[in-house]
Amino acid sequence: MAASQALEVQEKKEVVSKDEKTVPARYYVPPTDIFETGDALTVVMELPGVEKQSIQVNVENDVLRIDARIDFGKYEGLEPLYTEYNIGHFARSFTLSHKIDQQQISAELNDGVLTLTLRKAKEAQPRQIAIN
Amino acid sequence: MATLFDPFDALFQFQQALDSYRTSGWLGSGPSASGAYPPINIFRKGDDAVAIAEIPGINKSDLEIQVLGKTVRLAGRKAVQYGEKASLHRRERLVGRFDRAFTVPFDIEADQVKAECRDGMLALYLPRAERDKPKTIAVG
Secondary structure (H helix, E strand, O other): OOOOOEOOOOOOEEOOOOOOOOOOOOEEEOOEEEEEOOOEEEEEEEOOOEEEEEEEEEEEOOEEEEEEEEOHHHHOOOEEEEOOOOOOEEEEEEEOOOOEEEEEEEEEEEOOEEEEEEEEOHHHOOOOOOOO | OOOOOOHHHHHHHHHHHHHHHHHOOOOOOOOOOOOOOOOEEEEEEOOEEEEEEEOOOOOHHHEEEEEEOOEEEEEEEEOOOOOOOOEEEEOOOOOEEEEEEEEOOOOEOHHHOEEEEEOOEEEEEEOEOHHHOOOOOOOO
16 A cells, blocks of 8 residues: 555545434544454544544444544634535444454544454454364 | 535535536646645634644644645645554555645734644634734824
């Protein structure tokens, strides 16, 4: 992956969901990377402008749900003159496989990037079989 | 989704339409920098302007901000780290360099520009230069 190439603007995608929202605000799908190592699955998503206390991470019925809210109060007293991106909350959910140990999910927020570490269940971790 | 009338959204839609004309080359080129990353929203606060950009995952130290006259330049790079031996399932976050400039319709007091970077948002407070403000003349 060339880090020297020009960075492109990613158009924000609005959430298309079956369950409707009752808040009069837009929801966007945060760009997400998912990668797997030997003992864990890592989910990294971009949530610019979201504070730590405004993020909810739930696991229910094998679905991992992330709901992140923007504080619109920060824009009070500011009159928009020129706009290139829209502001809204973020939401996304993922169905977890049974290989994930649902009791051991940890989260960390850094520079607007949320990193979720999902430990794999013991039986799903790679192991070496000794030959007799 | 039908929501209440949102002036911000209306302006945003309008601007997008305008931008598509602009990038078509009908209107002249902008300031001398390339690319449109990061997307920037500009607000007015009294006499001054506030520019806010979304830059999730960009380290403060990888950011370069310059101000001259009416123009602000924003440059830097964004990198994404995956651990070694990681197998990727999904890759949506983009990486790369960026370098862009934008102009505000007044001279900026470069010494008093404040830059704040928090939670992946960059806020630039661009105060209007004293010499650029209109003077009130008392009638003698």
